[in-house]
Amino acid sequence: MYQLRIVDTIPDFDAWRRAFDRYEPVRVDNGVLAYRVMRSVTDPTEVTIELDFADVAHSRAYVGILEKIWSTSGARNVSDAHSTPTIHEVMVDKTIDPATSEMAGSK
Template identity: 45%
Template sequence: MITLHIENTIADYDAWKAAFDRYDRARRDHHVLAYRISRPVDDPATVHIDLDFDTREDATTFAQVLEKIWQTPLSAAVSSTHAAPELRTLEEATA
């Protein structure tokens, strides 16, 4: 399994989550199998999002979609910085 791990600094969680939810169809259309949202207990202005994919190709394609989304006015409105979110591609480790 491949996971896109995103770390983002946000201005308001409720506004950010509403914006995130608007892209549910895009996640489905780009083969996101599941996602998790978490927040550090001592930093409510940060969100971590993990998006799971079957293949690296699907993850890479969706990362390109995210880059375009992050340039939209809606994305800028819910971000508390002008920097793009941090994005990492992770591969599940085997024992």
């Protein structure tokens, strides 16, 4: 799996979120398998977006799609800045269930 990561600086999370949600069909049509949106606890204007893809080709292609989206007036109205998108190969992805972990209940 590959992850495309972007950090945005936004003045208003709710307005940004409405704009982000409008592009759900674009994400579906272009190979996004899952995504996470995180907001910094120390700087509420900083939002990190992680988009998961099955292959590196889709993640690279999506960078071009993002550039087109960012050039629209709607995107410019809700975001002050974007980091350069980075692509990461996911090497370990594990969810820990405390109920089934060997360490569960030990002291």
